Amino acid sequence: MASSARRRGSRACIAGIGETVYTPRGGIRDRGELALACEAVLKAAADCGLAASSIDGLVSFANDSSVPWLMQESLGLPALRLGSMVWGGGGGGCYAAIAQAASAVESGAASYVAVYRSLCQGQGQRYGQGYDVPHGPAFLDPFGMFSPPLMLAPLAQRYKHDYGILDSQAAAVALAFRDNASRNPRAVFRDRPLTLARYLEARMITEPFRLYDCCQENDGACALIVTTHERARDLKGRPVSVLAAGQGAEPGWGSGGLGSHNMPEEYYRSGGGRHLAERLYGKAGIGPRDVDTAQIYDHFSYFVLMNLETFGFCGPGEAGRFVQDGHIGWPDGSLPLNTAGGHLSEAYIHGLNLAVEGVRQLRGESTSQVKDAEICLLANSASAAILGR
């Protein structure tokens, strides 16, 4: 018992959350990404009553321009024991950042780690346009894969073809998330209702992605404070447990679509995320049926469908029907998804705002609250986390 209690005490949790305002691209002009990153971290610290000067770890991902040393100087942190910029883009990096923070506090490498992401596409690179990736000019550009929609469309197109996914099924994802956004005052598209007709009439970005299948380009930042349960006892509010978190990539994922669509079925569809899912469910000691709500990385609606399968909520090719049958809607679905509106309708803070919403759900504070939510999955095929109340 003592050992179990000690184990529980040293386990990682998310004690605080913080968000700046989220605006359409270019909406924030009076301060830069760095100032927003600091604002989000300070809000997350204040949320749990932590003195910001106690933060001794800073973890972001995907080449956040607000690198740890600038954050340290700007926040006036006296000592940094972990500064990390996790590789893996948004989807492969965001929940891996939580995993690194959790490992750090569990091993004693750091005590209070701020996981943050600041992303102003109005100030820097627009992800919907030309996109800088290392070796992109050599390996991606010759195939026309200049930006994420172009890189990822072939995977979605094959998935759609292989399983006969209907336009209306992809639309159901976008519509459900927009509906959630309508109740979330922080959502960029809170006042922009969407109908199936409007979805279908919208312009094609690159097949099969129509406009409303694609996440937003926007400005904003958010942050989490990760610490141990033992330390969180001295803070404000109720911490949310990190039951499991990790990173994983198998051929066909990380390549940004480079040839993935030509790979065997398992790989093109899930990037091997099925093994990541098995590993995390095993560590948390739960299965898909125990998940009350999931926040699935929705850079494009089709990847929500694929990840419903990857994370075991339905079988291969069944996600279209699963969504069509109303499982993902709030409040009546069996698995309400992206309850703040997701990347499609709340904001695209590269996955981390989905984690903030996951914490809100387990605190009972979502604007689309799932009743008695105890387990929340944060999922991309290349990084994921399971949070528990």
Add this chain to the structure above:
Amino acid sequence: MASSARRRGSRACIAGIGETVYTPRGGIRDRGELALACEAVLKAAADCGLAASSIDGLVSFANDSSVPWLMQESLGLPALRLGSMVWGGGGGGCYAAIAQAASAVESGAASYVAVYRSLCQGQGQRYGQGYDVPHGPAFLDPFGMFSPPLMLAPLAQRYKHDYGILDSQAAAVALAFRDNASRNPRAVFRDRPLTLARYLEARMITEPFRLYDCCQENDGACALIVTTHERARDLKGRPVSVLAAGQGAEPGWGSGGLGSHNMPEEYYRSGGGRHLAERLYGKAGIGPRDVDTAQIYDHFSYFVLMNLETFGFCGPGEAGRFVQDGHIGWPDGSLPLNTAGGHLSEAYIHGLNLAVEGVRQLRGESTSQVKDAEICLLANSASAAILGR
């Protein structure tokens, strides 16, 4: 006993090392940084008899252009469970990369992690010239801090002034390392003997740095395989223990010299690395007197002097005399340093080739072998590691 044995079995070690050829800048034209990174990783795997396909973690640092997904595709790794690009530049990143790999294998997040760095200044950015750092144009350029020598010279200048460091004492660092390089067939400057007269006659780069105080710009790559002792038993050769490894930064370090030279004495001189040193010595259960050889991050000779003090080999301001008294030379010094020639004379692979040399020392395979070496310190003020035989 069983628990202690298990603890020992799950502790991290370095099982394999690999290096490409090291050449002056521009010396490698027939293959790119990515190919070199792969070559180094494959050599490190072969060195310990590991099938490369077993590698499930890839960790580099300082925006290595050979990002994990490209490495995964190029090496044909079936599953990646950890891909990390550690923040912190060379000095703050290189031993932190070892720390991340060690944490990963100790926690079970991954089994065999390749830590690698490929750096061809003939193909990409020249560190000695204009230097891209995030927010550099806003915060560094107005003060003329366009590149590492310019960023770091003010710290060295103040240190030199405060403690009356002599030119001949800084020279003693450069001369000792060049002497070590003369015995190392891999060293870029193996055939370029240096004399005090030549050191003093060389042009000033930026006060107090003369040409031979500065590390090289060169091409090459190196890698380590990190795993647990338990797994290493099934591999070839004798693994070297990672007794402690970590990252740390306090105000005045990470900023690349931004205002650091105006900080209180402790900070400008060590970047707060003293606390990192205390932490790692404590974890390893040793003190400076137990260290048989150290490989100290020598981007500039003056920082070797400062870190001799930071890591407790002598008191504040005493390093000039320590070096002058012959302590760092091979074979007769009490603490032979950078025994392969270091960044100044072997190659500048951003700190990681110093780790390779540290492993060689503890295997008894250095070309400037320290007799019966059992403990090797790898040190920068912002990341460090202690290796044991």
